[in-house]
Amino acid sequence: MKLFVVELRRFASRRSNQVLVLVAIGFMLLSLSGLTMSSHSPTAEEVSTAETQARESREELAGEYDECAVQSSDPARDCGHLTSGYEIDASQFLPGVVVFSEDAADQLSFLFVVFAFCGLLTAGSFIGAEWTSGGMTNLLLWQPRRGKVFAAKTGAAVSMVSVVTWGYTLVHLGALWAISATRGLVGDLTPTWWAATFDLAGRLFLVVVLATVLGVAFAMIGRRTVTGIAVVIAYLILVEYGGQLMSLVIGASIDDLILSTYLVAWINDGLDTMRPDYTVVETTPGWLGGLVLIVVTAVVTAVAAVRFQRQDAN
């Protein structure tokens, strides 16, 4: 516990982390100021027009669904994507108006994706700088149990990133609600909305945690701050981008082999993907996406822990 508290202090004392938090606060102030200035309370006429447009869109999509269903032997499979049209409501037709019930999920997703990236970066920097500055060697003279050191540093990085992520997000969404209440629309915050929002936040938070753990693990393996970022960039170029190009050449889908499939499946609680012949829809369930992400992170972390345990500290 003492070591964990020390690592929390060490993480919080790092200037780069403090600067990052200040930059994030600056970004929040700027973005919220922009939203405040660009939003306005809709007039009754704007609301009426939006409701009309929403109703027309719903009717149009319903017609498309009916047409599709007549021609299909399995409407649920072939026409399912058209059912999303029924979620259309008037708030989507109010340009220049902040609608909390509509915008919160997008803001939440954006913030958590940014924090996942920051988690990877700051955790990598936290560990990499310890190696390059000699701090790790100094620490091991005080605490020779390397497993304990690894756990304390990982725990501290995850804890601090989590606190900042939730703290920032709650303040940001609170401010968004205040803007929507005063210069926009709050919208319908139904129990379904709250459940869906909490579900999304939970899924995104797991991504933030896993990214932070990966940042620690990669930096432990490479003993450099940039290792995590370098691995992610190399993976994106070689596997995600290169793999997609290769799949076009060989005419076979590689969706099952790339992490982005499982990442999106986890965040969206399921992902429908089509084979190259566009005939069969494959569904990757959300739980499988999460499981794959957790297993990959666990394997990388285990490799890092074993290397840290066995290799000489320089």
Next chain:
Amino acid sequence: MSVTHVDTTPPSPVIEITGLRKRYRSIRRPGTTALDGLDMVVHRGQIHGFLGPNGSGKTTTLRILLGLAAADHGRMRVFGRPVPQCLPELSDRIGAVVESPRFFGSFTARLTLSLLAGTIGLPDVRVEEVLTAVGLRDRADEPVKGYSLGMRQRLAVASALLKDPDLLILDEPTNGMDPAGIREMREMMRGLAADGMTLLVSSHLLSEVEQLCDTMTIVSRGRRVTHGRVADIVAAHTSDSVTVTLADAAEGARAAEVLRRAGLAISGRAERVEVSGAESPAAVTRLLSDKGIHLSGLTRQAADLETVFLRLTGTAPVDGRYPQIDHSLLPPAARSTPDERELTVTVSEGAES
């Protein structure tokens, strides 16, 4: 009549290293043998010098002893207990500075020490004590990146003292320090040893070692060359020769003849003659003055630690050529054999008593 029994048993060893071997392997380059069966013993309350040419395995030994690197073979005990197995239980009793001092640049000295102290729950007052002891108290709130090498060295020593350890291991503790700092460090180490602390000091400042250390181990190419009391080792390599300087250079040939007839070995020419084999310097003086040859000087050829070190490690320049790294003297193979595969490092429990 009372009888006083004097305990003549040597103090219990704090560090015992036997047959330590370490080879650094590389895929791209041939491997390097850093330690080749090294033996070393450090007893309680001693200041033990650990000397050797660059690349002779000193730092590797200290790193293995402290659990930062793994040995291939050998046994180590600290306070009587095997290490690295028991290192977690012993780490609170061992303070160490290994290699050049490196710290996180944007942290202050106070924060750096406070974080280390926090790992074992030491109070902040202890941080202030060691900052004062190493002379950094007034600069403790500056980022370490602005520190000179000597100041970083002081900070490193402060971090090693923080635990108030029973065993202090210092690798080049005065590196980069100014003369006053070196003197302060020497006096501090003496004081710590006087209080019962055991110190293992690796240094290239041989004059410092000669002044400071009770015992020493000299290593070359991963093997022990010699060990024992500093004074004994130096004395063992001090010859009985004297250098005679004549008042009149023209008397050189006659003086040489007188000394040779007396059965003494001589070398040198003109007014400076080196004489060995004499019973004492006074005997040489008497011999020459009896023949009316007057001296202007007579110097005993006492070896210093530097001379002994260069001779024992084979690193003295010869004919203007300087020995290269890893070309120092290769001592005879250590006693332990490669079959001793058990690795045990001990800091002896008896040292507590």
